[in-house]
Amino acid sequence: MPRYAQLVMGPAGSGKSTYCATLVQHAEAINRSVQVVNLDPAAEHFSYPVMADIRELIQVDDVMEDPSLRFGPNGGLVFCMEYLANNLDWLEENLGHVEDDYILFDCPGQIELYTHLPVMKQLVEQLQQWEFRVCGVFLVDSQFMVETFKFISGVMAALSAMVSLEIPQVNIMTKMDLLSPKAKKEIEKYLDPDMFSMMEDNSASFRSKKFDKLTKAICELIDDYSMVRFLPFDRSDEEGINIVLQNIDFSIQYGEDLEFKEPKELEEDSGNQQQDELFQDSVGS
Numbered sequence: 683m684p685r686y687a688q689l690v691m692g693p694a695g696s697g698k699s700t701y702c703a704t705l706v707q708h709a710e711a712i713n714r715s716v717q718v719v720n721l722d723p724a725a726e727h728f729s730y731p732v733m734a735d736i737r738e739l740i741q742v743d744d745v746m747e748d749p750s751l752r753f754g755p756n757g758g759l760v761f762c763m764e765y766l767a768n769n770l771d772w773l774e775e776n777l778g779h780v781e782d783d784y785i786l787f788d789c790p791g792q793i794e795l796y797t798h799l800p801v802m803k804q805l806v807e808q809l810q811q812w813e814f815r816v817c818g819v820f821l822v823d824s825q826f827m828v829e830t831f832k833f834i835s836g837v838m839a840a841l842s843a844m845v846s847l848e849i850p851q852v853n854i855m856t857k858m859d860l861l862s863p864k865a866k867k868e869i870e871k872y873l874d875p876d877m878f879s880m881m882e883d884n885s886a887s888f889r890s891k892k893f894d895k896l897t898k899a900i901c902e903l904i905d906d907y908s909m910v911r912f913l914p915f916d917r918s919d920e921e922g923i924n925i926v927l928q929n930i931d932f933s934i935q936y937g938e939d940l941e942f943k944e945p946k947e948l949e950e951d952s953g954n955q956q957q958d959e960l961f962q963d964s965v966g967s
């Protein structure tokens with residue numbers, strides 16, 4: 683039986699830990715079991731029970747205080763994550779093995795972990811070897827997404843995580859409850875946007891004409907990947923939380939094992955084949 687995992691990523695302060703805590707509560711309410719692993723070695727507090735905590739393996743403060751390493755907070759964090767990648771048996775021990783496990787991994791906010799460092803990719807590959815189906819969940823703060831150029835940079839961050847990790851990814855816009863009704867209306871166009879019309883509407887707000895071509899090329903790239911979709915996340919809206927969870931479950935086929943659905947054409951073919959076999963059996967007997 684497969685196990686299921688969400689890798690909860692996103693820039694610092696985008697709401698990753700709050701998302702995990704909200705999802706645990708929601709899961710309890712709908713009678714599902716969801717557990718959380720804290721993978722942020724710099725985390726100070728979180729409001730969910732943890733099944734494993736990287737700080738038991740290594741802490742950023744210890745790395746920074748080590749006279750032979752002399753790292754600052756960001757270098758220290760990267761060191762901790764690399765240490766984790768080299769000690770994955772610690773994680774294996776803490777995860778145990780329960781069939782149908784559903785685990786959220788609350789990751790650190792340093793964006794370089796998802797863009798060019800190999801650590802997260804190594805973690806994903808290891809989880810897959812342990813039979814996890816992993817979905818990337820990339821969070822961005824809706825407060826920063828109401829202007830086109832900020833939106834583009836948020837999308838690029840999400841896109842680079844998707845490209846480097848090569849797993850299904852669901853993008854989420856957090857803190858929707860903080861938006862004014864006007865901003866909420868405004869942000870709707872960013873949830874499932876048409877990059878070209880957005881660019882044309884906003885061409886005056888781009889900072890420099892000089893980079894017009896570059897902006898166009900970036901918008902084209904985003905459009906080509908056709909992944910510029912964000913789901914809104916308001917921690918007080920149970921229905922919205924459910925929609926987010928359903929989308930993620932769908933991407934990792936959670937709960938579909940019992941009734942695996944084949945694509946339509948195949949279904950018809952295999953249906954015919956089954957009928958043929960049955961027919962032959964009854965003729966043969």
Ligand SMILES: Nc1nc2c(ncn2[C@@H]2O[C@H](COP(=O)(O)OP(=O)(O)OP(=O)(O)O)[C@@H](O)[C@H]2O)c(=O)[nH]1
Nearest residue numbers: 693694695696697698699700790791856857860917
């Ligand atoms: N109103 C509101 N506040 C939120 C929401 N999500 C997060 N916050 C607040 O935003 C701040 C940062 O949230 P965290 O969940 O700690 O963010 P994080 O991504 O885990 O942060 P780092 O681990 O430091 O990268 C906290 O003060 C949260 O209370 C939300 O949906 N609504």
Ligand SMILES: [Mg+2]
Nearest residue numbers: 698699722725
């Ligand atoms: Mg956090």
